[in-house]
Amino acid sequence: MREIHDPELLQHYMETFEIKPILNDALLPYLTLYSYDHGELICTQGDPYNHLYLLVKGKLKIFNTSPEGRTLILSFKTPLDVVGDIEYVQGTDFINTVEAVSEVHMIAIHHRWLKKFASDHTPLLKFLLNVITKKFYVKSSSLSFNLLYPVEVRFASYLLSVCFDEGDALYRGQLSTSHLIDAANLIGTSYRHLNRVIQQLSKEGLVERHKGFIEVKNREGLSELANHRNIYEK
Amino acid sequence: MREIHDPELLQHYMETFEIKPILNDALLPYLTLYSYDHGELICTQGDPYNHLYLLVKGKLKIFNTSPEGRTLILSFKTPLDVVGDIEYVQGTDFINTVEAVSEVHMIAIHHRWLKKFASDHTPLLKFLLNVITKKFYVKSSSLSFNLLYPVEVRFASYLLSVCFDEGDALYRGQLSTSHLIDAANLIGTSYRHLNRVIQQLSKEGLVERHKGFIEVKNREGLSELANHRNIYEK
DNA sequence: ATAGTTTTGGGACATATGTCCTTCCCAACA
């Protein structure tokens, strides 16, 4: 992690994502732009709350490790998104670990200044409400989906979200096998079992296994299997 | 459902739960007090959003039915709690069904008036933020817990919450068997399997089956089994 | 190129859980 002293870049992000309207002018001097490399941790579960972060570049992985050591990936995030919002509102420690998946830029604001200058700032409150309720929706459907459907269905939904959403045109319909462990942790199963399910889908002609990646062969079939629900959609 | 025309009772609830400070004075004429009997539905998933409700008396069951007809109970609520908050912020249809478990009193405010008079009312925004982040926490731990632990562990946690929380002294350590179906739906499993797990716990001496109810025999043991996590705590 | 190391896929087995259906018990009622 390193700080980027580049007021112009900061300004650029503020405009791109229309951040200024949600912040109080008094806060502007206290914004810091940080950069994280692939694999770096932004925060770890249990860390005391410090900053509110705005993700403005790159991709984040949010996950949680149980006392027994099992990892559960909760989501991936892309700009514009917020980290530390729930913690800011409740004043509690971080519940999850946040890792940079690519090079990541984040705007950080220390809670001290937020409390001091913006605790009554309506646009910020509304922005937080909006962001948090959206997160709640995702979490809520995720809970039902995980409890109600088997891994096969969840993976079908995952495949559709990841392979067709916004990826490189080259990777349309493909998932690199190096992402399978992440995928397993995301849908809450073991790598072993995910492999089993892929075999099954393969047998049914929905996907095909190649060296290094999985290819979607029948998008419609997968969508049907997933009940047309794209639970992992960003 | 029927309206209760009783300004004094309304006033009483407003004071007991300190509701006035979070509302705008302009809203006060538009508050309505409703009463629901045991088993009545306050709203059904898919209903268009209409009111924000404040639960001031009784107990609610929040649940969700999947397209396949499986029921998943998301939570039980007691005063003071809010129904329709997420829907108000996002302007979306109800995601869950809400049923009165006992006689229930709710204060309802039509979203029209909220939008008109309180959309910038800081205390309300803060109140909503607080309530919603709390809900998010619960949902979040619930998701991890369900995905990471087997039914046995979840039921142990459930038993501890339900039997010792605030129940009638007579029922301390006991769970009526008529609640088992609800319990199964709450922890996301089948009634059949829950029975199996109860047998197992019984064999281990943690609980005991009697006619009409289950009795906790070893609270400490259950707590250990549940990893000391009370996920279903109100 | 070769030997060691990591990655990847899958076999074998145990456990967790769902579904269907039967049996038992008891209360209400003719």
Add this chain to the structure above:
DNA sequence: TGTTGGGAAGGACATATGTCCCAAAACTAT
């Protein structure tokens, strides 16, 4: 008193999923 209906518990079986471990493949450093 016998009948019946419904709820509660559990048997039998199939499926879903986890754990442990191994073997082939790919990759790396010498």
